Amino acid sequence: xxxxxxxxxxxxVLAVQEYSTLSWKAVAxxxxxxxxLGDILQQMDIIGVGSLQIVVFTGFFTxxxxxxxxxxxLGRFGALSFTGQLVSMSMVRELGPVLTSLMVAGRNASGMxxxxxSMQVTEQIDAMRALGTDxxxxxxxxxxxxxxxxxxxxxxxxxxxxxxxxxxxxxxxxRLDLNEYWTSAWQTLRYADVFMGxxxxxxxxxIIATVGxxxxxSAKGGTQGVGRAxxxxxxxxxxxxxxxxxxxxxxxxxxxxxL
Amino acid sequence: xxxxxxxxxxxxxVFENVSLRFDEQVVLDDLSFExxxxxxxxxLGVAGSGKTTILKLALGLLRPDSGRIFVLEHEVTAMREKxxxxxxxxxxxxxxxxxxFDSQSVENNVAFRLLEExxxxxxxxxxxxxxLRFVELEHxxxxxxxxxxxxxxxxxxxxxxxxSNPEVMLYDSPTAGLDPVTSTTIxxxxxxxxxxxxxxxxxxxxxxxxxxxxxxxxFSREQNKMLPVPHGWDWDSxxxxxxxxxxxxxxxxxxxxxxxSDSEYIREYLSP
Numbered sequence: 464x465x466x467x468x469x470x471x472x473x474x475x476v477l478a479v480q481e482y483s484t485l486s487w488k489a490v491a492x493x494x495x496x497x498x499x500l501g502d503i504l505q506q507m508d509i510i511g512v513g514s515l516q517i518v519v520f521t522g523f524f525t526x527x528x529x530x531x532x533x534x535x536x537l538g539r540f541g542a543l544s545f546t547g548q549l550v551s552m553s554m555v556r557e558l559g560p561v562l563t564s565l566m567v568a569g570r571n572a573s574g575m576x577x578x579x580x581s582m583q584v585t586e587q588i589d590a591m592r593a594l595g596t597d598x599x600x601x602x603x604x605x606x607x608x609x610x611x612x613x614x615x616x617x618x619x620x621x622x623x624x625x626x627x628x629x630x631x632x633x634x635x636x637x638r639l640d641l642n643e644y645w646t647s648a649w650q651t652l653r654y655a656d657v658f659m660g661x662x663x664x665x666x667x668x669x670i671i672a673t674v675g676x677x678x679x680x681s682a683k684g685g686t687q688g689v690g691r692a693x694x695x696x697x698x699x700x701x702x703x704x705x706x707x708x709x710x711x712x713x714x715x716x717x718x719x720x721x722l
Numbered sequence: 723x724x725x726x727x728x729x730x731x732x733x734x735x736v737f738e739n740v741s742l743r744f745d746e747q748v749v750l751d752d753l754s755f756e757x758x759x760x761x762x763x764x765x766l767g768v769a770g771s772g773k774t775t776i777l778k779l780a781l782g783l784l785r786p787d788s789g790r791i792f793v794l795e796h797e798v799t800a801m802r803e804k805x806x807x808x809x810x811x812x813x814x815x816x817x818x819x820x821x822x823f824d825s826q827s828v829e830n831n832v833a834f835r836l837l838e839e840x841x842x843x844x845x846x847x848x849x850x851x852x853x854l855r856f857v858e859l860e861h862x863x864x865x866x867x868x869x870x871x872x873x874x875x876x877x878x879x880x881x882x883x884x885x886s887n888p889e890v891m892l893y894d895s896p897t898a899g900l901d902p903v904t905s906t907t908i909x910x911x912x913x914x915x916x917x918x919x920x921x922x923x924x925x926x927x928x929x930x931x932x933x934x935x936x937x938x939x940x941f942s943r944e945q946n947k948m949l950p951v952p953h954g955w956d957w958d959s960x961x962x963x964x965x966x967x968x969x970x971x972x973x974x975x976x977x978x979x980x981x982x983s984d985s986e987y988i989r990e991y992l993s994p
Contacts, residue, residue, distance in 0.1 A: 497838075582823075590821035593781055594835050594882070595811035597803075 478681075485599065485680065486673040489607050492600040502605035510571050510606075511613030517566050518617045519624050525558050526550055526625030530632035544643060550629035551648035555660040559622040561708055564667035567614055568700040572675035575606055576696035579679025580689035588680065603676045611668035618664040655719040663711060667704050674700040732795050734759045734890050734922035735780055740789030741969075742775060749775050750786070751969035759889075760960055762916050762923040764933040766991070767966035773926040774818065776966075777892040780924065781815055782806040794889055811835065814883030814921075818894040820875040822867040822882070828854070829863045832882045839886075853881040857911060873904035880911055884919075891915060891923040897932050909935050910948040916960070917941040930992060937961040937977035965991065 492498075533549040579602060582588050591598045626648055633639040678696035682688045735757040742750045749772045757763050765773045778784040779791055782798045791798045796809050822831050830837070832853055836846045854860045857877035867875055876896055883891065893912065897905035909932045915921050917940055927933055937959045939948045951957050963980045965973040965988055973980060973988055980988065 585824070586817050586819060586821040587823055589778075589783055590815070590817055590823070592783055592807075593810055593813070593815040593817075594838070595807045596834075596838050597807055 481681065482673065482677045485603070485677050486669075488599045489603040489673065489676070492597070492604040493608065497600070499601055499605050502601065503608050506605045506609035507613050509574075510567065510609050511617065514567050514570055514613075514617060515620075517570060518563050518621050521562050521566050522554075522559065522621035522624035523628035525562055526554055526628030527632045529553055529558065529625070530629035531636070534632070534637050543637060543639065545647065546633055546637065546639060547626075547629065547644035547646070547648035548651040551626055551651055552656065554622050554625040554629070555652060556656050557660075557708075557712075559625055560618045560660055560663035560667065561704065563618045563621040564614060564664060564671065564704050565701055567610070567617065567668075568671045568675075568704060569697055571610065572671045572678075572696045572700040573693045575672065575675030576679040576682070577689055577693045579603075579676055580682030580692040583680055583682045584685055584688060598680075603672070603680075606676055607669065607672040610672040611665050614664040614668035614671070615661060618661065622660065655715075658719065659712070659715045662715070663708065666707060666711060670703045670707065671700050674703060732759065733757060733792070734761070734794060735924065736790075736792040737776070737779075738790040738792075740779065740786045740791060742772075742779070742784070742786045748969045750779075752789070753966075753969065753971060754789075755964060755971060755974065757890075757922055757924060758960075759922050760916075760920045762912075762925060762936060762959075762961045764936065764961065764963050765924060765926045765966060766928075766930070766933065766963060768991075769928070771966040772969055773966060774894050777815065777894055777924060777926060780890075780892060781810060781813060811839075811886060812888055813890045813892065814886075814888035815892040816876070816879045816883050816894060816896050818898060820867070820872075820879040822875055822878055824867050826866075827863070828859070828865050828867065828870070828878050831867065831878060832885055834882060835886045849885055853885045854878075856884065856914070857881045858907075873900050873907070876900070876908055877911065880908070880915075884915060884921075887919065889922065891921050893923060893925045893927075895926050895928060897927060897929050905929065905932060906935070909939075910941075912936060913939055913948045914941045918943065933961075933963065934977060937963075 529550050530546055534543055534546050537543050537545050537549070579588070588598050591601065629648075630641060630644050633644045634641050675696045678692040678699070682692040733756045737753055737755050740750050740753045741748075753776075755763070765776060767773055775784060779786055780793055780798065782801065782803070786799060789799070793809065794812055798806065798809070801809070823834070826834075829850055832850045833846050836849060841849075850863070851860060854863065857880055859874060859877055859881065862870060862874065862878070867878070870878065880896070896908050896912065900908065912923070912925065913936060916923060916936075925933070925936070938951055940951050940957060940959070941947070942949045951959070959977075962974065962976050964971050965980070967987060973983060973985060975983075980992070983989065
């Protein structure tokens with residue numbers, strides 16, 4: 464069949480429409496019965512507790528390399544003592560939320576897409592509907608709630624571990640005073656920074672869960688289709704996170720005033 | 723909630739001028755039929771003739787392009803997905819590939835509906851055991867679907883569908899790909915469901931032999947097995963046949979009528 468630009472455009476518009484409807488229904492299901500508390504807790508365990516290890520590692524090494532790189536630049540101006548401040552600002556405002564979200568996207572958006580995708584291609588989703596249960600309510604809403612909630616706390620953890628990573632470098636390689644490092648890291652943070660750093664994971668959590676579930680629910684064509692859905696979910700969620708990050712950062716800068 | 727528009731006795735399933743296409747392909751073309759309460763209609767036709775689609779339409783899993791569908795006096799085609807969930811709890815469906823939840827045990831699969839309805843645990847246990855005894859698989863309670871054979875999975879799917887005593891059953895090729903002995907076990911279950919619980923049913927099948935068995939056997943409660951209807955018995959199996967071709971029903975009638983049909987297509991379809 465010849466490539467048709469109209470068909471291509473229509474396909475994309477349809478995908479956006481389906482994604483929006485799915486997201487809307489998943490959110491709306493939160494506000495009416497039945498709610499699946501058991502499933503939410505189970506997902507919190509899978510997404511939150513299950514991601515602890517990678518989030519801790521990512522946070523630690525990011526904070527450490529951040530300290531190393533910034534010390535390199537700061538040293539030239541004789542401003543090495545600002546290392547703590549720089550690590551803390553970058554971690555809390557930007558790298559903590561973004562890198563944690565990217566790691567969780569890699570781990571959980573793919574997990575959701577492959578799990579729901581397999582259920583879709585083996586008619587388990589249809590079977591659930593046939594048994595009188597809404598799959599959006601039962602499968603997607605718990606994943607969405609759990610990801611948004613857990614990513615918030617994972618980000619806090621990642622920020623803290625990142626600062627610790629930075630302090631390790633500051634102490635061992637830069638020979639800085641730890642007390643000074645932590646004091647400057649702490650004092651530089653304002654409410655606006657923390658607010659920005661903590662609103663982001665909630666938004667990114669929404670993106671990870673809805674994108675992962677959308678690709679899973681729309682998987683077609685057997686195991687190959689599930690594989691494709693999984694890859695697409697991770698790629699699209701990651702790009703979405705980075706793009707939305709830019710806009711949210713700019714928007715919050717305007718709303719919260721110059722920082 | 724819509725009311726059925728017919729004056730006669732209420733029907734279990736009614737299709738009124740239903741048409742559906744997927745892209746350019748016509749799947750159903752102005753199809754109309756009725757299924758009476760307690761009756762079984764066997765849907766026959768070559769692969770791709772829209773048999774499975776009929777079951778999915780009846781459940782509201784798919785929507786037709788035009789026409790109206792009534793199930794248990796509710797107009798499925800006019801209902802929102804939200805309201806359909808309620809109606810679907812009164813209908814049981816057995817999918818062709820069983821569609822069991824593969825990450826849950828047989829017990830949880832069968833109990834799914836009851837767990838959703840928050841039935842007390844003691845009762846769930848009793849009813850799950852009962853449903854699994856019906857399909858003679860009580861010993862598989864703790865197993866996972868991947869540990870079962872194809873025939874056993876089909877039987878678990880039947881147990882899952884009947885646990886809430888549905889008023890209508892929809893079977894999608896329940897015997898496809900199974901050996902003759904296992905197929906007969908499954909047909910026996912369908913006959914039992916029909917004769918003991920008087921459930922209305924739509925049965926999609928490729929195996930004519932199974933369809934004829936349905937029409938010529940009854941379930942004896944005394945002997946707890948399926949027996950052929952003896953000659954001279956005045957007994958109505960309530961089982962009729964419908965043959966689909968190119969999205970239309972080209973035949974509707976009972977076992978004798980289909981066996982004596984002079985349509986060339988049907989004769990060819992019936993010939994082994």
